[in-house]
Amino acid sequence: MNRSAGILLSITSLPSKYGIGCFSKSAYDFVDWLKEAGQSYWQILPLGPTSYGDSPYQSFSTYAGNPYFISLEALIEEGVLSEEECAGAEMEEEPSVIDYKLMYEERYPLLRKAYERSDISRNQEYVRFVEENAWWLKDYALFMAVKGRFGGAPWTEWAEDIRLRWNNAIDYYREELYFDIEFQQYLQFVFYRQWFQLKNYANSKGVQLIGDIPIYVAMDSADVWANPGLFQLDETNTPVAVAGCPPDGFAADGQLWGNPLYRWDYHRQTGYAWWIRRLDHCFRLYDVVRIDHFRGFDEYFSIPYGAKTAVSGHWEKGPGMDLFSKVREALGQREVIAEDLGYVTDSVRQLVRDSGFPGMKVLEFAFDSRDSGSANDYLPHNYTENCVAYTGTHDNETIVGWFDSITTEEQQMARDYLCNQHTPKKYLYKSFISLIMASRANLCIIPMQDYMGCGNKARMNRPSTVGTNWKWRLKEQDLTKELQQEILQMTKRYGRMNWQ
Numbered sequence: 173m174n175r176s177a178g179i180l181l182s183i184t185s186l187p188s189k190y191g192i193g194c195f196s197k198s199a200y201d202f203v204d205w206l207k208e209a210g211q212s213y214w215q216i217l218p219l220g221p222t223s224y225g226d227s228p229y230q231s232f233s234t235y236a237g238n239p240y241f242i243s244l245e246a247l248i249e250e251g252v253l254s255e256e257e258c259a260g261a262e263m264e265e266e267p268s269v270i271d272y273k274l275m276y277e278e279r280y281p282l283l284r285k286a287y288e289r290s291d292i293s294r295n296q297e298y299v300r301f302v303e304e305n306a307w308w309l310k311d312y313a314l315f316m317a318v319k320g321r322f323g324g325a326p327w328t329e330w331a332e333d334i335r336l337r338w339n340n341a342i343d344y345y346r347e348e349l350y351f352d353i354e355f356q357q358y359l360q361f362v363f364y365r366q367w368f369q370l371k372n373y374a375n376s377k378g379v380q381l382i383g384d385i386p387i388y389v390a391m392d393s394a395d396v397w398a399n400p401g402l403f404q405l406d407e408t409n410t411p412v413a414v415a416g417c418p419p420d421g422f423a424a425d426g427q428l429w430g431n432p433l434y435r436w437d438y439h440r441q442t443g444y445a446w447w448i449r450r451l452d453h454c455f456r457l458y459d460v461v462r463i464d465h466f467r468g469f470d471e472y473f474s475i476p477y478g479a480k481t482a483v484s485g486h487w488e489k490g491p492g493m494d495l496f497s498k499v500r501e502a503l504g505q506r507e508v509i510a511e512d513l514g515y516v517t518d519s520v521r522q523l524v525r526d527s528g529f530p531g532m533k534v535l536e537f538a539f540d541s542r543d544s545g546s547a548n549d550y551l552p553h554n555y556t557e558n559c560v561a562y563t564g565t566h567d568n569e570t571i572v573g574w575f576d577s578i579t580t581e582e583q584q585m586a587r588d589y590l591c592n593q594h595t596p597k598k599y600l601y602k603s604f605i606s607l608i609m610a611s612r613a614n615l616c617i618i619p620m621q622d623y624m625g626c627g628n629k630a631r632m633n634r635p636s637t638v639g640t641n642w643k644w645r646l647k648e649q650d651l652t653k654e655l656q657q658e659i660l661q662m663t664k665r666y667g668r669m670n671w672q
Contacts, residue, residue, distance in 0.1 A: 173614045176670035177663050178213025179206060181620040183241055184270060187648045192270050195366040196243040200373055207377045209656045210663035212670040215382035215617050217566060223392055225638040226272045230390045235308040235453060237363035239283055240275060246366060252286040270643045287358045301361045309357060315394035317352035318345050326392035383458030387465040388415050388431035396432055402446055403432040413474040416482040417514060421542030426482025427636050433474060436491050444495050448502045455506050466510035467520045469495060493526045509560050533561045535608050536574045539586040552611040561613035563604055563622045566632040570621045571601045573628030601625050609666040623659060624650060
C-alpha cells in the first residue's frame with residue numbers, strides 16, 4: 173500500500189429513502205464524494221445477511237449478501253416493482269436510525285413481488301450465476317427456505333431428518349420448497365449484480381473497497397449446517413466449545429460470542445481447502461480484505477458450550493503461519509489487513525510480522541487504561557509504515573465520545589501528547605485525526621462519524637450488547653462540500669493523495 177487515506181462507513185449507514193443504506197444512487201454519490209475528498213479507500217463492514225441482533229458479524233452465510241442492500245430504485249427501473257408499492261418502505265420518521273424490525277416486515281414482501289414478476293428462470297445471466305456459485309448457493313438457498321418453513325427457527329431446532337441432512341429429507345425439501353429456494357437464489361443474483369456494478373464504479377473513480385470478514389461463522393448458518401465436520405461439534409452437531417474473548421477492562425465477564433470453533437486439525441489435513449475457497453471468494457468481492465480477530469489464528473479463546481460468561485474459557489493454539497503459507501501458495505500475494513487488536517502477545521506480533529500483513533493501530537487505545545494491550549503500541553510516534561491507523565473502529569466509541577469517557581488524567585495525557593492545552597474540547601477530534609494522518613502508517617482510515625465530530629449517539633456497536641447497535645445512518649445533508657474540502661486539505665497536507 174502506498175501512503176494514502178480512506179473512510180470507514182457501513183453500507184447500512186448510507187442515506188436512502190427506504191430505511192437503510194443500499195446499492196442505490198446514494199452509494200454512487202458517496203463514491204464521488206470520496207473521490208473529491210481525496211480518499212483512496214472506502215472500508216465497509218461485512219455484507220452478509222444478518223440474524224438476531226442485526227450484527228454483520230453474525231451472518232446466515234459467509235458467502236451470501238444481505239438482501240436489504242438491494243436497491244429498490246433499480247428494481248423500479250427494471251419494471252418488477254412500482255414506486256407506489258415501494259412507497260410503503262419509505263421509513264423516514266427517524267432517517268438517522270435503522271428500524272430493523274420494520275425492515276424485516278416490509279422489505280421481503282416487496283422483494284418477493286419482484287421475484288415473482290421477474291421470470292428469472294429464463295434469464296441466462298441468472299442461470300450462469302446459479303451454476304457458477306452452486307458450490308455455496310445451493311446449500312444456502314435450501315437453508316434459508318427451510319428456515320422459513322420452520323418459522324425462522326435456528327437449524328438446531330429443525331426436525332431431525334433435515335437438521336442432520338438425511339438424503340431423503342434434502343430431496344423432499346428441494347422439491348417441496350422449489351419456489352422459495354429459487355427466490356433465495358434470485359436475491360443473491362440481484363445482490364451480486366448490483367454489488368459488482370458499484371465496485372466497478374468505485375474502482376473507475378480510483379477508490380478501492382476494503383471488505384471485512386469475521387474469523388468465525390455463526391452457529392445458525394448454512395456454513396455450519398452444511399459442513400459440520402469443519403467445526404468442533406459432537407455427534408449430534410451440538411458445539412463442544414464456542415468462541416469469545418477473556419475478561420478485560422471493557423468487559424468484566426469477557427465476551428461470549430457463541431460461534432462454533434474450527435477443527436483446525438481437520439482443516440490442516442485438507443490443506444485448508446475451505447479457507448482458501450473462502451478467501452478466494454473475498455478477493456473477488458473486495459480490493460483489500462480485513463480479517464477480523466486475526467489473533468485467533470495464533471491462539472483462540474475456547475469457552476465450554478453452555479457457559480453463561482467467558483470467564484471459564486482458556487486459550488488454545490491456532491493454525492498459525494501454516495494457514496497463510498498455504499493460502500499464499502494457492503492464491504498468491506494478496507492485500508490483507510490483519511485486525512490484531514485485543515490481548516496481543518509476542519506470538520501474535522510474530523505471526524503478523526511473518527505474514528507481512530499490515531496490522532491495525534487504534535489511537536484511542538494509546539490513552540485508555542481499559543485497553544488490555546500496550547499503550548506504547550498505539551502511540552503514533554511508534555507506528556511503522558506497514559500498518560493501518562484508525563482513530564477508532566466500529567467497535568469503539570466515537571473519538572468525541574471516547575474523550576468524554578476517559579479519566580481526567582487520561583484526557584490530560586492526551587492533551588500533553590498533542591501539545592494542545594487550550595483548544596476547546598469540541599474541536600479536539602480534528603487534532604486527533606491530524607495526529608494519525610501525520611503518522612508513518614501507510615494507510616489511515618477514519619470512521620465517518622469521527623470526521624463529522626459525532627458523539628456516542630452515532631456509535632456503531634457496543635460489544636456484548638444487543639438492541640441498540642448497527643443502526644446509525646448519515647443524512648444527505650451531512651455530506652457537505654465544506655466537510656469534503658476539509659478532508660481533502662488534510663489528506664493533501666499529510667501526503668496521502670495516492671491517485672490525484
